[in-house]
Amino acid sequence: MIVAGLMPQAEFVHWWFATGFLMLGLVLLAEAVVGPEVWRKRAWRPYLWPSLCFAMGILMWPVMTFFTNSAIHMVAHGSWAEVLMLCGAAELGVARGKLHSQYWRLTSSLALVVSGTAFLVHEQNAWLFSRAAFLHHTLGWTALICAVFPFVLAFRPRSLVAATGFATFFVLLAVLLYCDRDVAPVFGHFSQFAGVPHR
Amino acid sequence: MRRALVAAVLVALAVPGAAFAHASLKHETPSFGEELKVSPRRVVLQFDQTVDALPRGIQVLTPSGKNLAGKPYVVTAQRQLVAPVPKLPKGAYTIRWQALSNDGHIVSGVYTFGVGVPAPPVTAAVGAQGPTGTEDVVRWLYFVALALLVGGLGFRLLILRGPLPERAERRFFWVTGIGVVAILQVGIVAFLLRGEDMLQLPFRLFIYGDLSPLANGTRYGEAFIAMTLGFALTAAALYLAWLLERRWLLWLAFALGLVFASGLSLSGHSAADPPHSWLSEVADYAHLTAAMLWVGGLVSMIVVVWHGAPELRRTAFLRFSRMATVLVAVLLAAGTYLSILRLPHVHDLWTTGYGQVLLVKLSLVALALLWGAAHHFLAAPRLAAGEGGTLFSRLGRSMLGESAVAMAVLLVAAVLVDSKPPPQPAPRAPVAAHDPSNSLLQGARTRIVTRENHPSNSLLQGH
Numbered sequence: 001m002i003v004a005g006l007m008p009q010a011e012f013v014h015w016w017f018a019t020g021f022l023m024l025g026l027v028l029l030a031e032a033v034v035g036p037e038v039w040r041k042r043a044w045r046p047y048l049w050p051s052l053c054f055a056m057g058i059l060m061w062p063v064m065t066f067f068t069n070s071a072i073h074m075v076a077h078g079s080w081a082e083v084l085m086l087c088g089a090a091e092l093g094v095a096r097g098k099l100h101s102q103y104w105r106l107t108s109s110l111a112l113v114v115s116g117t118a119f120l121v122h123e124q125n126a127w128l129f130s131r132a133a134f135l136h137h138t139l140g141w142t143a144l145i146c147a148v149f150p151f152v153l154a155f156r157p158r159s160l161v162a163a164t165g166f167a168t169f170f171v172l173l174a175v176l177l178y179c180d181r182d183v184a185p186v187f188g189h190f191s192q193f194a195g196v197p198h199r
Numbered sequence: 200m201r202r203a204l205v206a207a208v209l210v211a212l213a214v215p216g217a218a219f220a221h222a223s224l225k226h227e228t229p230s231f232g233e234e235l236k237v238s239p240r241r242v243v244l245q246f247d248q249t250v251d252a253l254p255r256g257i258q259v260l261t262p263s264g265k266n267l268a269g270k271p272y273v274v275t276a277q278r279q280l281v282a283p284v285p286k287l288p289k290g291a292y293t294i295r296w297q298a299l300s301n302d303g304h305i306v307s308g309v310y311t312f313g314v315g316v317p318a319p320p321v322t323a324a325v326g327a328q329g330p331t332g333t334e335d336v337v338r339w340l341y342f343v344a345l346a347l348l349v350g351g352l353g354f355r356l357l358i359l360r361g362p363l364p365e366r367a368e369r370r371f372f373w374v375t376g377i378g379v380v381a382i383l384q385v386g387i388v389a390f391l392l393r394g395e396d397m398l399q400l401p402f403r404l405f406i407y408g409d410l411s412p413l414a415n416g417t418r419y420g421e422a423f424i425a426m427t428l429g430f431a432l433t434a435a436a437l438y439l440a441w442l443l444e445r446r447w448l449l450w451l452a453f454a455l456g457l458v459f460a461s462g463l464s465l466s467g468h469s470a471a472d473p474p475h476s477w478l479s480e481v482a483d484y485a486h487l488t489a490a491m492l493w494v495g496g497l498v499s500m501i502v503v504v505w506h507g508a509p510e511l512r513r514t515a516f517l518r519f520s521r522m523a524t525v526l527v528a529v530l531l532a533a534g535t536y537l538s539i540l541r542l543p544h545v546h547d548l549w550t551t552g553y554g555q556v557l558l559v560k561l562s563l564v565a566l567a568l569l570w571g572a573a574h575h576f577l578a579a580p581r582l583a584a585g586e587g588g589t590l591f592s593r594l595g596r597s598m599l600g601e602s603a604v605a606m607a608v609l610l611v612a613a614v615l616v617d618s619k620p621p622p623q624p625a626p627r628a629p630v631a632a633h634d635p636s637n638s639l640l641q642g643a644r645t646r647i648v649t650r651e652n653h654p655s656n657s658l659l660q661g662h
Contacts, residue, residue: 010223054435061431065424068414069223070306071391072406078387081431089438096442 013063018177020056024049025170032163046095054088057081076118083111102157108150112169116143139176142169222248222300224409229294229312231416232321238287238314242268242294244280249273250298253305257282260293260325267292289315293325297404308409309398310416321412322419326399330617334392338613341385342491343606345460347378348433349488350495352453354503358496358518359511367507372441374502375452378495379434383427390414390423422466429459463487467616469537473623479540486533489526490612494605496522497598505595512591513582520579523571534564541620551621560611567608570601 027049031039039045060081068074090107093099119140125133146169152162226245229235242257256271257280269283280298292314297307311318351374355363363371390410398408414420433455440448461484469475469483496519504515538557548554578594 058431058435061428065414065427068410068420070407071394071410074410075387075391075406082383085431085434085438089442092442098442 007066010067013067014177017056017060017063018174020052020059021170021177022174024052024056025167025172025174027052028167028170029164032160032167036158047092050088050091050095052088053084054092057084057086057088060084072122076122079114079118083114087111103154105150105154105157108166109147109154112143112147112150116140116147119143135176135179139173142172142176146172222246222250222298222306224296224306224308224411227294227310231310231312231412232318233312234317235312235314239284241281241283244296244298246278246280246298248300249275249278250280250300250306252280253297253299256280256297258295259284259287260295262291262325264325287314291316291319293319295324295326295399300407305404306407306409307398307400307404308412310412320417322393322397322417324397327396329396331392331396334389335610335614335617337385337389337392338616339610340381341389342609342613343494344378344381344385345456346491346495346609347498348375348382348430348437348495349378349453349456349460349491350493350497351375351378351499351503352437352449352456353492354496354499354519356449356453357522358515359504363503363511364508367503367511370503370507371499372437374499375437376441379430379437379456382430383434386423386427386430390420393419418466418471422462426459426462429455429462433459457488460484460487460491468541468620472541472620474540479537482533482536482540485529486537489529489533490609493523493526493530494602494609496526497602497605501595501598501602505591505598509591512594513587516574516582516594517579520575524575527568527571530564543621543623547621553615553618553620556611556615556618560608560615563604563608563611567601567604570597570604574598574601 031045031049058081060077064074064077064081067077087108087110090099090104094102094104117140119136123133123136123140127134127137146165149162149165149169152159153166156162223246224244225247228241228243229239242259244257250273252271252273255266257268258266259268259282260266267284267287269285271280271282273280280296290313291311293309293311295307295309297305300306309321309324311321311324313319351371355371355375359367359371362368390413394408394410394413395405397413398405398410400408414424433452436448436452436455439445440452464480464483464487467483469479500515500519504511542548542551542554542557548558574594574597578590578597581590582594
């Protein structure tokens, strides 16, 4: 009960994770812009985004356990925690040289498919039913479509388009999570059936 | 212009709004698990968004399942859903609620309160059926996963100690990795099953059901939160131990596993059902830990050593044989103490369901102990004398059999944990002889004690 009193608003938590995803996207974008050779001139750089991804996966577990106001949210947050950890772990293993097959990079693709599916399964209404529905659909389909980028990277690691697309996905994800505001002018109430705006 | 834009963005980010989630219950009257002195006049549920009322939006149920609440209505300005109630007599009540969220989803929940009596736990809400056969299987899988993780780590650090051949090391990380991932997955499934029983909703509504009374209002829920977070950290430590090849990270994972496994003991019968004490909790934890180390060690011996590092078979077997003696002693001592504590009479062993399951478990444990004793007293001396060859292959098959019996013990243990021990006899109060008023008092006390022992009042039904 003490914990319940200290719980931040769900929206703030979304924004914290948006910030994390923004950093992730910018790091990936920097790597795509300068190219892998330049990027790896510092030994720690290849570990940067996988570590961030892994750490965000660990941080997602408290979100899953403390926000239990609906079962589907709990399951969705749990699946995101797991795929973030899995994706970060596989990329760290490849960066460290413990995993040798480049096909381990397919875990990033799997992570996006699972994440996108979780968003879409979680939303039962049509796109324009409400701001929430619009965001859920956009996030879900963006993740599913962008899963093609890490898929291509597993087979063509030097593909500039795939690397840029993968990085842009995280930036887009961050923007969409930042839009998680009830009175946001762009994503306001589309439908009167969604109830009156109350903030 | 640019400054104004930046300022506008910062202001926009700083103003909190609702999450793009369904309506959440923020405050309720009566509150979760509250013991009221007098009957409430109405039930008020306040949400973080406006909601629409549904026909049976709030039900106030008596233990017999009769709904006493009037027609619910919405107070839009306050974001409240309200239902009037008549004057409630003394007793325990269950509130089941449903509301149409702004995003079109029906959100649901359940909680309990009492008028003049303590509120029952939410797991004993009206309509909840208690643990099912599926939950027994899920709990068994949880025990197996815990054994793989804790027992595997213990085996690696206490028995094998030094560096391992690459194949054996890989097998060790597979065993413990499967264990920790399974703990997280099975733990979530177990929590959802308990929530489903509590809410008693069809699946399409259950997925939007409010599980927070279970998560925050019961020992089971608190243990779920602590154990999920703890084992997520354990998974991270185990992974980093593999990645960085740092032994201290394995010790960290082992310590975390041991610490957070205590969540089972701190939320189970030994912590919740009378007569519980710190000693019963310690005994339960010792029993659990010894079992995990024994069963997990046995599995690791077969998977990691027997098939991954044949050159270590002799050393590992002799060391494990010594450690198993200590583990079995702890297991038996703690198990005997807990059995005496939970079964007030010897005849409870064959007259109650709990006792009968315990008898099955004791039979299987006896079989496993005989098997282990044969290894300790017959096989170990021959190995110590330098014998090998066919003995190794026979021992491998024999340990596989012992592991199968150990798994069966864990299955029966899972059923036992989900069963309710027989009630404890009421303590006798000193009563002055031949005083009729004191006799009445004695009768009242007995009734109160009986109510406290009723299964519906246990903190965690079947746990």
